[in-house]
Amino acid sequence: MEGVVGCESANSRSNLCALLQAHKSSFGSSQHPEAFFLSGSSPSLLGRRSMVSFEDVHQVNGLTRPFFGSFDNDGNGDDELDEYFHQPEKKRRLTVDQVQYLEKSFEVENKLEPERKIQLAKDLGLQPRQVAIWFQNRRARWKTKQLEKDYDALHTTYDTLKSDYDSLLKEKDKLKSEVESLSDKLLLRQNNGTSSSVKDTLSREPQEKQVGDNDSASEGAVSKVSVLACKQEEISSAKSDIFDSESPHYTDGVHSSFLEAGDSSYVFEPEQSDLSQDEDDNLNKGLLTSYVFPKLEVVEYSDPPAPAGFEDHAFWSWSY
DNA sequence: TTGTGTTTTATTGCCTCC
DNA sequence: GGAGGCAATAAAACACAA
Numbered sequence: 333m334e335g336v337v338g339c340e341s342a343n344s345r346s347n348l349c350a351l352l353q354a355h356k357s358s359f360g361s362s363q364h365p366e367a368f369f370l371s372g373s374s375p376s377l378l379g380r381r382s383m384v385s386f387e388d389v390h391q392v393n394g395l396t397r398p399f400f401g402s403f404d405n406d407g408n409g410d411d412e413l414d415e416y417f418h419q420p421e422k423k424r425r426l427t428v429d430q431v432q433y434l435e436k437s438f439e440v441e442n443k444l445e446p447e448r449k450i451q452l453a454k455d456l457g458l459q460p461r462q463v464a465i466w467f468q469n470r471r472a473r474w475k476t477k478q479l480e481k482d483y484d485a486l487h488t489t490y491d492t493l494k495s496d497y498d499s500l501l502k503e504k505d506k507l508k509s510e511v512e513s514l515s516d517k518l519l520l521r522q523n524n525g526t527s528s529s530v531k532d533t534l535s536r537e538p539q540e541k542q543v544g545d546n547d548s549a550s551e552g553a554v555s556k557v558s559v560l561a562c563k564q565e566e567i568s569s570a571k572s573d574i575f576d577s578e579s580p581h582y583t584d585g586v587h588s589s590f591l592e593a594g595d596s597s598y599v600f601e602p603e604q605s606d607l608s609q610d611e612d613d614n615l616n617k618g619l620l621t622s623y624v625f626p627k628l629e630v631v632e633y634s635d636p637p638a639p640a641g642f643e644d645h646a647f648w649s650w651s652y
Numbered sequence: 653t654t655g656t657g658t659t660t661t662a663t664t665g666c667c668t669c670c
Numbered sequence: 671g672g673a674g675g676c677a678a679t680a681a682a683a684c685a686c687a688a
Contacts, residue, residue, distance in 0.1 A: 462662090465661065465663090473660095
């Protein structure tokens with residue numbers, strides 16, 4: 333038989349050992365020590381830090397006592413008590429049944445009111461303190477699991493957003509190069525010495541398109557840029573789900589015409605583009621804006637989420 | 653069998669609440 | 671000031687590969 337008597341000599345809050353010894357001497361052979369703790373004696377007598385387990389009193393030679401029953405006198409008498417009280421302290425695992433019972437109780441309510449604790453202890457043949465410790469440790473495990481779940485969910489969200497962002501970035505680069513090549517073409521046409529002004533050239537272009545003399549590259553660029561605008565709107569709305577309107581990352585109401593800022597890269601990137609340096613270019617781009625891309629508006633977009641991790645982002649926050 | 657990593661039980665110290 | 675909760679940690683029990 334293994335008994336557990338834990339006495340914390342340094343514990344000023346509990347004079348448990350003295351209590352136990354005093355109580356032991358008062359035990360008759362017909363009275364089980366558990367009755368001291370479970371039959372209405374105030375558990376507070378034990379003090380908060382006390383740890384006295386009688387769970388193994390009935391576990392003689394590997395026989396597990398029934399823990400749902402009452403604490404009947406097993407009739408072993410003083411010898412067993414003596415043996416019990418002189419066992420070295422040993423940590424004992426709860427039985428599978430005890431754990432299952434506690435798990436079910438935990439599912440119902442993961443906090444433990446004093447009455448429930450006493451009742452559980454009674455049902456399981458454990459000390460109230462052991463039940464409390466089990467719940468405390470169980471809450472800690474539950475919390476860890478929750479953190480892992482939350483982390484996984486956030487990571488999945490992050491991966492999705494990142495892949496969306498990457499594909500948009502590729503598309504943006506592709507469109508950027510198309511815009512550049514079209515601008516070059518336009519410049520070329522302008523420099524070829526036509527008698528008409530650039531403006532005339534530009535204003536003629538829609539009619540050319542209407543009669544079928546279409547520049548497929550230009551048309552493609554228009555449609556693709558429109559697609560880009562739509563996608564950016566999607567991103568904007570997705571972002572607004574994450575950042576609130578007061579977020580410094582979101583410049584509410586600040587919309588720019590595409591290329592108006594003289595920088596075709598501003599869609600995602602704040603850095604300057606080479607194109608913005610050329611004044612003639614700017615003129616042409618302004619014309620392009622008013623003609624080729626008259627309705628294209630782009631919400632200014634903050635820096636993309638860093639791929640190397642998302643811990644630093646303000647929107648990754650835990651809530652319980 | 654033994655070394656090692658993981659899980660479970662229990663303690664300690666600090667904090668908050670009443 | 672006592673009771674109870676939590677984080678950190680110790681230590682026993684357990685699992686498992688070599």
